[in-house]
Amino acid sequence: MEFIETLISGLSIGSTYAMIALGYTMVYGIAKMLNFAHGDVIMVGGYMIFLTMTALGNPVVGLVAAIIFCTLLGITIEKVAYKPLRGASPLAVLITAIGMSYLLQSMAQMIFGSAPKMVIVADFGNLKLGSLSVPVYTLITLGCSVVIMVILSLFVKYTKVGRAMIAVSEDRGAAQLMGINVNGIITITFAIGSALAAFAGFFMLMKSPSLSNTLGAMPGIKAFTAAVIGGIGSIPGAMVGGILMGVVEAFSLHVPAVAPYTDAIEFIILIVILLVKPTGILGKVRREKV
Amino acid sequence: MSEIILKTENLGITFGGLKAVSDVNIEIRKKQLYGLVGPNGAGKTTIFNMLTGVYRPTTGRFFLDGEDLTGKGQEVINHKGIARTFQNIRLFNNMTVIHNVMVGLHNQSEYKCSFLETILRLPRYFKTEKAMRQKAKELLRIFGLEEERNNLACNLPYGKQRKLEIARALATNPKLLLLDEPAAGMNPNETADLVETIKFIRDNFDMTILLIEHDMKFVAGLCDEITVLNFGTVLAQGDTKTALNDPAVVKAYIGG
Amino acid sequence: MAKLGKIKWKHYINYIAIAIVTIVFGAMSFANLLPSSTVYLLEKIAISIILAVSLSMVVGFLGELSLGHAGFMCVGAYLGGKVSCLLEPVFGNGLITLIISILVGGLIAAACGIIIGLPALRLKGDYLAIVTLAFGEIVRSIFMNSGEESFGGSLGLSTPRYDKSVLFIFAFVLVLGCLAVVQNLIRSKHGRAITSIRDNEIAAHATGINVTKYKLSVFTISSLFAGIAGVLYSFSNFRVQSTNFDYNYSIEILVMVVLGGMGSINGSIVAATLITYLDTTLQTVLTGNLAVLQDLFYALILIILVVYNNAPALSAFRATHNLSVFFEKLRKHDPAHRRDDEAKWDRVPTKIEMNEILSVDIQSTSSTVDPDKKEGK
Numbered sequence: 001m002e003f004i005e006t007l008i009s010g011l012s013i014g015s016t017y018a019m020i021a022l023g024y025t026m027v028y029g030i031a032k033m034l035n036f037a038h039g040d041v042i043m044v045g046g047y048m049i050f051l052t053m054t055a056l057g058n059p060v061v062g063l064v065a066a067i068i069f070c071t072l073l074g075i076t077i078e079k080v081a082y083k084p085l086r087g088a089s090p091l092a093v094l095i096t097a098i099g100m101s102y103l104l105q106s107m108a109q110m111i112f113g114s115a116p117k118m119v120i121v122a123d124f125g126n127l128k129l130g131s132l133s134v135p136v137y138t139l140i141t142l143g144c145s146v147v148i149m150v151i152l153s154l155f156v157k158y159t160k161v162g163r164a165m166i167a168v169s170e171d172r173g174a175a176q177l178m179g180i181n182v183n184g185i186i187t188i189t190f191a192i193g194s195a196l197a198a199f200a201g202f203f204m205l206m207k208s209p210s211l212s213n214t215l216g217a218m219p220g221i222k223a224f225t226a227a228v229i230g231g232i233g234s235i236p237g238a239m240v241g242g243i244l245m246g247v248v249e250a251f252s253l254h255v256p257a258v259a260p261y262t263d264a265i266e267f268i269i270l271i272v273i274l275l276v277k278p279t280g281i282l283g284k285v286r287r288e289k290v
Numbered sequence: 291m292s293e294i295i296l297k298t299e300n301l302g303i304t305f306g307g308l309k310a311v312s313d314v315n316i317e318i319r320k321k322q323l324y325g326l327v328g329p330n331g332a333g334k335t336t337i338f339n340m341l342t343g344v345y346r347p348t349t350g351r352f353f354l355d356g357e358d359l360t361g362k363g364q365e366v367i368n369h370k371g372i373a374r375t376f377q378n379i380r381l382f383n384n385m386t387v388i389h390n391v392m393v394g395l396h397n398q399s400e401y402k403c404s405f406l407e408t409i410l411r412l413p414r415y416f417k418t419e420k421a422m423r424q425k426a427k428e429l430l431r432i433f434g435l436e437e438e439r440n441n442l443a444c445n446l447p448y449g450k451q452r453k454l455e456i457a458r459a460l461a462t463n464p465k466l467l468l469l470d471e472p473a474a475g476m477n478p479n480e481t482a483d484l485v486e487t488i489k490f491i492r493d494n495f496d497m498t499i500l501l502i503e504h505d506m507k508f509v510a511g512l513c514d515e516i517t518v519l520n521f522g523t524v525l526a527q528g529d530t531k532t533a534l535n536d537p538a539v540v541k542a543y544i545g546g
Numbered sequence: 547m548a549k550l551g552k553i554k555w556k557h558y559i560n561y562i563a564i565a566i567v568t569i570v571f572g573a574m575s576f577a578n579l580l581p582s583s584t585v586y587l588l589e590k591i592a593i594s595i596i597l598a599v600s601l602s603m604v605v606g607f608l609g610e611l612s613l614g615h616a617g618f619m620c621v622g623a624y625l626g627g628k629v630s631c632l633l634e635p636v637f638g639n640g641l642i643t644l645i646i647s648i649l650v651g652g653l654i655a656a657a658c659g660i661i662i663g664l665p666a667l668r669l670k671g672d673y674l675a676i677v678t679l680a681f682g683e684i685v686r687s688i689f690m691n692s693g694e695e696s697f698g699g700s701l702g703l704s705t706p707r708y709d710k711s712v713l714f715i716f717a718f719v720l721v722l723g724c725l726a727v728v729q730n731l732i733r734s735k736h737g738r739a740i741t742s743i744r745d746n747e748i749a750a751h752a753t754g755i756n757v758t759k760y761k762l763s764v765f766t767i768s769s770l771f772a773g774i775a776g777v778l779y780s781f782s783n784f785r786v787q788s789t790n791f792d793y794n795y796s797i798e799i800l801v802m803v804v805l806g807g808m809g810s811i812n813g814s815i816v817a818a819t820l821i822t823y824l825d826t827t828l829q830t831v832l833t834g835n836l837a838v839l840q841d842l843f844y845a846l847i848l849i850i851l852v853v854y855n856n857a858p859a860l861s862a863f864r865a866t867h868n869l870s871v872f873f874e875k876l877r878k879h880d881p882a883h884r885r886d887d888e889a890k891w892d893r894v895p896t897k898i899e900m901n902e903i904l905s906v907d908i909q910s911t912s913s914t915v916d917p918d919k920k921e922g923k
Contacts, residue, residue, distance in 0.1 A: 034672045034675070034676070081849055081853065084853050084857040084858075084859060084860075085852075085853060085856055085857055085858075086858070087858045088856040088857060088858055089609070089856065090672065091605070091609055091610070091611055092852050092853075092855070092856035094611050094672055094675060095611065095800070095804060095848055095852045096848065096849050096852045096853060098613075098797065098800070098848060099844075099845045099846070099847075099848025099849035099852065100845070100849060102797060102841060102844060102845035102848065103842065103845035103846065103849065105841065105845075106838045106839075106841035106842040106845055107842065109838040109841075110838050110839075110842065114838070217793075221676075221679060221680070221683070224676060225676065225680065228673075228676060260687065260690070260691040261687060261688070261691060263683055263684070263687050264683070264684040264687045264688060267680035267681070267683055267684050268684065270676075270677070270680055271662070271665055271666075271677060271680065271681075274665045274666065274669065274673065274677065275664075275665040278665075278668070278669050278673075
């Protein structure tokens with residue numbers, strides 16, 4: 001029973017990671033950049049939920065507000081910081097993204113102070129099935145994530161915009177020649193990624209109500225690790241990597257002897273994967289044009 | 291007939307099931323100016339990429355001076371004696387002109403100087419540094435770039451950037467020089483100048499040159515022998531004039 | 547004597563400046579004129595300079611991003627600190643303990659650099675950034691959860707106290723050493739190979755540069771100095787706590803490199819000094835929630851400087867509005883000395899135009915071919 005409980009908890013954490021990892025992987029695939037500020041968009045979403053919850057008390061309204069705000073934030077970040085650097089060296093883009101992450105964290109701290117806020121989204125209690133006891137929020141997280149990921153996969157596969165996204169990630173120049181508005185697609189990608197981050201923020205607050213300006217930092221890094229493990233640029237890869245990461249985390253936290261080293265274990269997996277299969281589990285080998 | 295410098299045997303490569311290049315057999319003799327001709331997407335640059343180790347051929351082999359270099363790494367192939375330029379010029383833009391050439395000289399045995407000797411500034415450092423600078427200056431003088439040697443490479447005019455790229459490739463002391471569309475983007479004056487430069491290199495460096503070119507006039511005026519490619523396969527091969535007049539070539543180009 | 551005249555003083559000015567600073571403050575210290583806070587600040591500045599100069603080699607010259615510089619420093623601090631704890635009873639508090647600890651801490655950090663660099667540097671892209679970031683977190687969590695008797699666990703490791711009046715002089719001697727290694731390496735054929743990788747990795751490969759070897763060497767040397775800086779830190783603070791070597795510290799070092807100008811060693815030195823000085827002085831001014839202003843400032847430095855220096859749209863503006871142009875104007879008013887780049891740009895740029903010209907060419911050749919063909923038939 002304990003095994004199943006840990007597994008469900010792991011799947012739940014993992015699906016949250018997968019949601020964040022999707023944002024990283026889509027932006028990486030399409031804009032060819034590592035959006036370091038993505039984790040901090042989660043944190044901003046968290047504060048948005050906090051604000052609406054204190055004003056209106058309704059978690060669903062909070063979620064909607066967070067989604068809208070994060071989407072706008074993602075688009076703004078892209079326009080202000082990343083777009084001017086299109087065509088510049090990847091190093092410059094990466095450093096700017098780190099600066100952006102730092103900026104969001106410090107602005108949040110300026111506005112809301114450094115003391116953590118308590119945001120109790122909702123208490124659903126536990127679901128008991130015989131000797132099995134599972135917190136309901138894990139099931140909600142898991143269910144919502146699966147639905148969102150299915151919708152996203154269908155969107156990318158079957159809509160015009162989705163296919164344009166694939167085209168841009170394959171070859172930006174060729175896509176542009178085919179009449180695809182590359183800048184528009186990049187904006188949409190940032191918007192979708194940030195909306196997913198808002199969902200992730202909501203799930204994370206359901207799990208633990210403490211909200212501070214570094215809420216998104218560690219999960220962001222782990223989700224990026226998950227995206228790399230799954231194969232950066234691959235949407236199913238992000239899901240697989242995220243789930244894998246969550247399950248490893250849950251089981252590692254469950255064993256007292258290794259629990260303190262959980263973060264270290266997850267990062268060691270990353271290093272091992274990069275040694276053994278640098279493209280990640282589902283990643284493709286990319287050829288650079290010479 | 292002089293000795294064969296480069297020989298490819300059934301060289302081919304497949305990308306995800308798609309045959310990009312197949313069964314290319316080329317023999318290039320010493321001091322030859324050899325052209326690789328064909329429309330866009332014919333696989334010319336892909337052949338260059340195989341010959342320089344960027345891609346690993348899926349079929350066939352190639353030999354430089356009788357030595358099999360198939361599947362070797364880029365650095366190894368360069369050390370063995372194949373140097374190249376790129377279709378879209380790739381200089382070290384934020385380095386000076388002379389430093390670009392000095393990077394080309396990097397691996398030559400007479401300029402060896404270990405990390406330790408460099409850090410401790412032992413006499414060998416000063417000796418090699420001076421010798422490299424001297425050699426680089428000589429090369430730049432040949433290409434008419436000596437005046438600009440302390441400018442950043444990115445500030446050179448286009449034609450001179452092409453020349454600098456060739457000078458850098460020559461600095462690695464190759465047996466075979468690969469030029470990828472050297473005349474692309476040049477105005478007629480620059481092109482004429484380039485033809486002279488290439489002939490000069492062949493004569494004065496005893497260099498064997500394989501070049502890719504679209505421009506038929508350029509090829510006809512320069513190359514001794516050519517291979518015409520279309521869709522990754524060889525259409526015609528041999529003496530420039532005969533190959534260009536080959537019915538298959540004419541058909542492929544004019545479509546009729 | 548003729549040879550002396552040829553020496554480029556520009557290349558040695560930073561050594562001379564640092565040596566003078568060391569001698570002046572050293573003399574003041576022996577005359578008991580230096581308050582202990584200044585001594586501590588000097589130690590911190592020396593540590594920052596070593597960190598910034600070594601990171602600048604990776605970021606500014608190799609063009610890779612390391613986000614784990616504090617992690618390598620942490621390895622050096624803990625292991626060097628541990629060695630000094632073990633050696634203190636045997637050799638006392640003297641120079642021998644200092645030197646051995648620095649060697650051990652630095653070399654182990656360098657070994658970690660090799661282990662981390664091997665998988666990450668073979669790959670293209672931003673992998674080094676993410677792997678070094680992961681490394682920093684791994685190191686912290688390992689030392690944080692270490693046993694009380696090995697590395698002090700969450701309380702941190704107490705290290706022996708050193709003679710404060712000498713330590714900063716020793717630290718500045720190490721700064722000079724670090725500077726000599728980095729600068730001599732950069733201004734050599736090896737340095738050119740390193741910068742060629744930054745400028746165009748594909749071309750560097752094709753020019754026969756052993757890219758992986760150079761990337762790994764640079765990264766290892768930079769880890770070595772980060773480790774040495776860590777050992778100095780343990781001497782300077784008497785206590786090593788893993789929480790001090792977090793991601794934010796790595797970013798602070800990165801800010802020094804970016805602020806100093808990427809690819810400028812002297813810039814890194816100045817920026818490291820400035821930021822460390824501000825850090826210490828602002829600590830007392832910006833307390834509580836105001837402390838975040840400093841982070842905000844760092845964030846803005848990173849974004850504004852990098853966008854300004856790299857945005858393609860601003861390149862024309864940069865060419866006329868930068869420091870070197872400004873200094874050049876100050877130095878020589880003679881317009882003949884000014885570089886005139888625009889005049890030399892006479893390229894025929896677009897590929898499409900060229901294809902049009904080519905298609906015309908083919909037509910013209912075909913007209914000469916056609917008669918032959920007819921004759922053949």
